Amino acid sequence: MSQERTDGDLRNTGLSLKHDREWDYELDRIVDAVNERDAETVGLQFPEGLKRRGPAVADDLRELLPENVQVMISGQPCYGACDLDTYMMRRTDVFVHFGHSPMKESEKIIYVPLFSNVDVFPIMEQAREEELAAPEADPDVGLVTTAQHMNKFDEMKTWLEERGYDVHTRKGDDRLTHEGQVLGCNYASADVDADQMLYVGGGKFHPLGLAMEHPEKNVVIADPVNNVVTVADTEKFMKQRYASVHKAMDAERWGVIFCTKIGQGRWDEAQEIVENNDNAYLITMDEVTPDRLTNFGMDAYVNTGCPRITTDDGPQFKQPMLTPQEYRIAIGEEDLDQLEFDTFHDTW
Ligand code: SF4
Secondary structure, eight states: OOHHHHSOOOTTTTSOOSSOOOOOOOHHHHHHHHHHHTOSEEEEEOOGGGGGGHHHHHHHHHHHSOTTOEEEEOOSOOOSTTOOOHHHHHHOSEEEEESSOOSSOOTTEEEEOOOOOOOOHHHHHHHHHHTSOOTTTOOEEEEEEOGGGGGGHHHHHHHHHHTTOEEEOOBOOTTOOSBTBOBTTBOGGGOSSOSEEEEESSSSHHHHHHHHHOTTSEEEEEETTTTEEEEOOOHHHHHHHHHHHHHHTTOOSEEEEEEOSTTOOOHHHHHHHHHHOTTEEEEEESSOOHHHHGGGOOSEEEEOSOHHHHHTTGGGSSSOEEOHHHHHHHTTSSOGGGOOOOOOOOOO
């Protein structure tokens, strides 16, 4: 097996990382599963940022597996464990999903989480010095992180405790695998008794959702990937959401998107909207992109799939793209000041 081909950094893969990363693809576990099940076909699914490692992982696996085993790679977009390639899953004896923690376990699926090897403690130290209240002023701190850094979670907790903090953590709901884990659509693990939260992880979108979901908390972001410490500021984001809602208030014809990805469907929510609005049309689709909607010519859309499509990609759509609650505000059923972050709590 060639280690250097399968382990490496992600700097040019769209994730824009500043650190080199090494990944453990757990090939031995995959080979064992293939042998145990006498599998003839193996399907590999990678998240977007790791797709270009796919061929090298397939090469390494082919070297380790019997010759008659066919290895294939999913070309479907993939953004989370909610987004399993079910077509591939049905047609392969072993299906491997890389990069996310399980949203729902199944005998058929092998989840390979791909933990980051980035050292989180220097940036946690910076967060402690610059943004966290000292334990003498407020000893309570909530701790959350993403699946990528979950392997360090216990160490992070101990690190804070050694510095005098009373660390509050919890496992969220069924959509989350681990204690302290957050997803872009679920912050149930942050429902803890602390006014300050430390989020350790890459990017600003997760902590922004967290800060919106818990406006009473100060959310400190320790980003070990981009090496920055900030405090989540929801103001700009809220303005963008208000603008979309205002724009949609004049809409007559609505497209209501029901996402067919296995872990993103909110059928009842989508159904309720179309049942109560004769000018609303249920549109089913897997990947929700601006060009796929162009030909429908609706005035506005409601997205019941991944909330991140609305919040992160919303500005790319030509017509306003709203969350279900924003829709209710736009048609006058709820007030603008009730606006909350759209979250997702079930599996399938
Ligand atoms: S639905 Fe949730 S888990 Fe799935 S891609 Fe969106 S934010 Fe991530």
